[in-house]
Amino acid sequence: MQAKKMDWITFTITFVVLIAVCIPLGLYPEKGGEMLTAASKFFTNTFGISYLWLGIGVFFFLLWVAYGRYGTIKLGEPGERPAFSTFSWASMLFCAGIGASILYWGTIEWAYYYESPPFGLQPGSTEAIEWAATYGIFHWGPTAWAIYCLPAVPIAYLYHVRKKPVLKISEACRPFIGKAADGILGKMIDILFMFGLLGAAGTTLGLGTPMISAGISKMTGIPESFGLNIGVLLIVTIIFSFSAYSGLQKGIKWLSDMNMVLTFLLLTFILVVGPTLFILKMGTNSVGLLLDNILRMSLWTDPITKSGFPERWTMFYWSWWLVYSPFVGLFIARISRGRTIRQMIIGTLVWGTIGCTVYFVILGNYAIYLQLNDILPVLSILQESGAPTAIISVMNTLPFNKIMVPLFCILAIIFLATTFDSSAYVLAAVTQKRVDNDPLRWNRMFWAFALSLLPMVLMFIGGLETLQTASILTALPLVFITLLLILSFVKAVQQDEKKKVVAERKMFWEAENTRIQAKKRHSEAGMEKKAR
Ligand code: NM2
Numbered sequence: 001m002q003a004k005k006m007d008w009i010t011f012t013i014t015f016v017v018l019i020a021v022c023i024p025l026g027l028y029p030e031k032g033g034e035m036l037t038a039a040s041k042f043f044t045n046t047f048g049i050s051y052l053w054l055g056i057g058v059f060f061f062l063l064w065v066a067y068g069r070y071g072t073i074k075l076g077e078p079g080e081r082p083a084f085s086t087f088s089w090a091s092m093l094f095c096a097g098i099g100a101s102i103l104y105w106g107t108i109e110w111a112y113y114y115e116s117p118p119f120g121l122q123p124g125s126t127e128a129i130e131w132a133a134t135y136g137i138f139h140w141g142p143t144a145w146a147i148y149c150l151p152a153v154p155i156a157y158l159y160h161v162r163k164k165p166v167l168k169i170s171e172a173c174r175p176f177i178g179k180a181a182d183g184i185l186g187k188m189i190d191i192l193f194m195f196g197l198l199g200a201a202g203t204t205l206g207l208g209t210p211m212i213s214a215g216i217s218k219m220t221g222i223p224e225s226f227g228l229n230i231g232v233l234l235i236v237t238i239i240f241s242f243s244a245y246s247g248l249q250k251g252i253k254w255l256s257d258m259n260m261v262l263t264f265l266l267l268t269f270i271l272v273v274g275p276t277l278f279i280l281k282m283g284t285n286s287v288g289l290l291l292d293n294i295l296r297m298s299l300w301t302d303p304i305t306k307s308g309f310p311e312r313w314t315m316f317y318w319s320w321w322l323v324y325s326p327f328v329g330l331f332i333a334r335i336s337r338g339r340t341i342r343q344m345i346i347g348t349l350v351w352g353t354i355g356c357t358v359y360f361v362i363l364g365n366y367a368i369y370l371q372l373n374d375i376l377p378v379l380s381i382l383q384e385s386g387a388p389t390a391i392i393s394v395m396n397t398l399p400f401n402k403i404m405v406p407l408f409c410i411l412a413i414i415f416l417a418t419t420f421d422s423s424a425y426v427l428a429a430v431t432q433k434r435v436d437n438d439p440l441r442w443n444r445m446f447w448a449f450a451l452s453l454l455p456m457v458l459m460f461i462g463g464l465e466t467l468q469t470a471s472i473l474t475a476l477p478l479v480f481i482t483l484l485l486i487l488s489f490v491k492a493v494q495q496d497e498k499k500k501v502v503a504e505r506k507m508f509w510e511a512e513n514t515r516i517q518a519k520k521r522h523s524e525a526g527m528e529k530k531a532r
Contacts, residue, residue, distance in 0.1 A: 005440065010187055011431040014194045018450060022457045033461040040469035043476065044311035049301060050479055051318040052310070056298045059146040061486060062345050065153060070493050071342035075160035075333075082338035090351040092335055095256040097148055097328045099419035100208035100412040102140070102356060106363035107391045109136035111371075111382050118300070118309045129372070133364055134286040138297050139317040140356035141290065142349050147321040149348040150482055151329025154489035156336050156344060162492070166333070167429045169193045169326045173484045175492035189484070190430050192477040196323035197423055198454055199474030203320055205455035206467040208416050209233045214388035215409035218396060224389070229459050233452050236416050241448030243421035244428075245441055255418045262411045266404070267362050273399055274366045282368065283361035316468045319475030326481065327426050367394045387464070424448035 025032035065071060074080065082089065110132040117128035118135065155172045158164045166172050170186035177185055213228045222228060243255055271279060290297075301310050336344040370376040376397050382390040398404040427447035428439035438444075458466050 005432050005434045005436075006443070007431050007433045010190055010194070013187075014191055014198075014431070015450065017195070018198060018453060022453050026457045026460060029461045033463060033466055036461070036469040036473075037463075037465050040465060040472045041311070043472050044315045047476055047479075048311050048315035051315045051322070051475070052299055052301070054322070054479055054482060055143045055147060055318045056295075058150045058482065058486075059143050062146050062149060062153070062349070065489075066342040066345040071340065071345075073157070073161065073341045073493070074338075075156050075336050075341065075344065076338045080338045082336075082343075084335055086347065086351075089335055089339075090347065090355070091260050092256055093332055093348060093351065094355045095259050095415075095418045096331045096422055097324065097352065097419075098356070098415070099204045100211065100415040101204055102359050103363070103408065103412050103415065104207050104211050104387070104391060105136060105140075106356075106359040107367050107394055108378075108382065108387050109139070109360070110364045110368055111379055111390070112313075114368075114371075115379065116307070116309065118297075118302075118307075120305055120307070129368065130282075130285060130289060133282050133361075133368060134289045135297070135313070136360045136364060137286055137357050138290055138294065139313065140353075140360060142294075142353050143298055144317065144321045144356075145349050145352035147318060147482075148325050148328045148352065149332060149345055151326045151485050152332035152336070152344060152348070153329075153341060154485050154492065155329050156333035157341070157489060157492060159333055160337055162496075167330070167426075167435055169330075169430075169481060169485075172326075173481070173488050175495065176484055176488040189481055192474075192481065193326050194427055194430055196474045196478050197327050197427060198451065199470040200320065200323040200327075201420065201423060201451045202454035202458050202470030203467050204419065205233060205236070205416065205452060206458040206470070208412055209236065209455065209459060210386075210388040211391055212236070212409050212412050214392040215395075215405055215412075218392050218405055219402075219409075226460060230456065233456060233459075236413055237420075237449060237452045239413065240417040240420040241424065241445050243417055244424040244444045244448050255414050255421070259411070259414045259418055262407065262414065266407060266411060267358060269404070270366050270398065271362050274362075275369045278369050279362055279365040282365040283357075286361065287357070312468075316472055319478075320468075320471040322475045322478045322482065323471050325478065326485075327423060329485075330426060331422060363394075370394060370397055420448065420451055423451060427451070 025036075076083075084092070113132035113135050114128055115123050117123055117125075117131055119131070121128045121131065151169070151172065154175070155166050158172060158175070159166045164171065164174075168186075168190050170177075170181045170189040173186075173189055174181040180186060181189075209229050209232050210224070212232045213224050216222065216228065216232065217224045297314070300314070302308075332344065332348060339347070367376075367378055371378045376393060378390055378394060381393050392405060392408075395401070395405050395408045424444050424447040425439060427450070428443040429435050431443060431447075432439050454470060458470060
């Protein structure tokens with residue numbers, strides 16, 4: 001019975017390729033690392049501009065949809081109220097789409113830009129500091145959230161308006177690719193989507209795990225090591241597989257609520273006990289700088305100086321958002337019942353951006369303050385001991401550090417769990433032909449553990465570039481899938497609009513016909529009367 005539910009082809013191909021990538025990389029880490037870096041350079045150098053165009057294109061496409069005539073389409077029955085309040089909707093959206101990386105990059109991203117600034121600025125100069133505090137907000141800003149929101153539009157339309165059960169991306173492409181969704185093309189789309197998610201997990205868990213290890217090391221004195229990383233990864237995996245096992249409703253809801261409470265406590269605490277005015281002034285300044293330059297930043301390729309900044313950062317980021325996007329899109333679509341397409345799009349862009357901006361402004365500027373005022377040499381720690389240690393050292397400067405550092409680590413663990421319990425759920429759903437209520441339990445557990453294989457190997461190889469590569473390499477097919485999703489949405493609404501026009505015309509002519517008949521009968525009756 002269970003075997004009939006499984007889509008063994010998708011399941012086996014994805015898992016076999018995953019193993020075929022992990023084993024050689026684990027056996028030959030040095031060569032593997034070199035190859036990954038070379039591949040990443042080649043990809044961003046050659047295809048990077050397509051990520052940039054896709055980012056800005058998707059942003060304007062969504063604005064066109066939101067404010068055009070499709071924006072008012074209701075995702076549900078006419079008059080239906082939203083299934084979730086805007087607050088719960090926004091917090092669920094945030095928890096699903098954002099993992100522990102926001103704690104990582106929110107605290108340390110500026111330091112990379114401070115040392116190697118964009119636009120040929122002098123490292124460490126005043127301008128470099130202002131841009132350093134701003135670029136992270138851009139990389140987690142409206143363009144990025146547009147990439148997240150795009151798949152939600154066709155999925156939500158098909159799911160709530162056409163009432164089709166969409167659990168797979170191939171299903172969302174059906175209006176455009178037709179029956180091919182059931183054939184090889186459909187399978188390829190689903191498998192590539194799964195690779196994307198596995199690559200995305202490689203980057204996220206590969207970054208998040210050493211950060212938690214650094215926190216544990218600071219608290220307990222156990223030295224940081226690959227063994228400690230593996231231990232942490234296993235614990236995190238057990239937590240999110242347990243959450244995936246116990247079902248979306250219970251596990252994810254509980255963890256998401258905890259996440260919001262702890263985040264609120266941490267950020268408010270840093271803002272209040274930290275340099276409040278400096279943080280607020282820097283934040284305000286960054287918003288201005290960003291609004292003034294967003295188009296320039298979106299399409300900056302640095303073709304003459306070739307500093308590598310756009311490739312290393314913006315192109316990497318867009319690919320990282322892209323590999324998560326179908327998964328987050330499925331989630332946004334599900335929770336948006338009762339909203340209009342415009343509310344869903346603008347809500348995602350606005351709330352997502354505000355949420356990330358708050359993190360970057362508070363965490364980043366607190367760390368910048370420590371550096372500029374010689375309270376903590378963040379940059380030297382970054383260079384000498386790496387980003388995870390630098391991040392934990394920043395948190396360790398807070399009052400009540402004995403509580404704040406563990407709180408930071410717990411928050412990171414919960415953030416990872418809320419992203420990956422739903423990832424395991426979606427991966428399991430894609431590898432089944434039939435899903436009754438939830439995907440099979442063993443299947444969910446299986447993917448929860450499979451998700452941590454690639455990060456394990458990538459951490460073994462080491463290096464930030466290696467981790468970034470996992471997302472960069474798996475993102476390219478997602479560019480095409482995103483285009484298919486755009487075309488599918490446009491085709492589906494146009495088809496339905498045409499049907500509506502035809503139906504309205506039919507109704508008009510039927511009414512017209514009845515009116516003519518009635519008139520005819522009336523005049524015939526009149527003539528008969530006269531003749532008599
Ligand atoms: N994004 C938002 O690791 C995470 O926080 C998951 C990362 C794509 C940069 C999402």
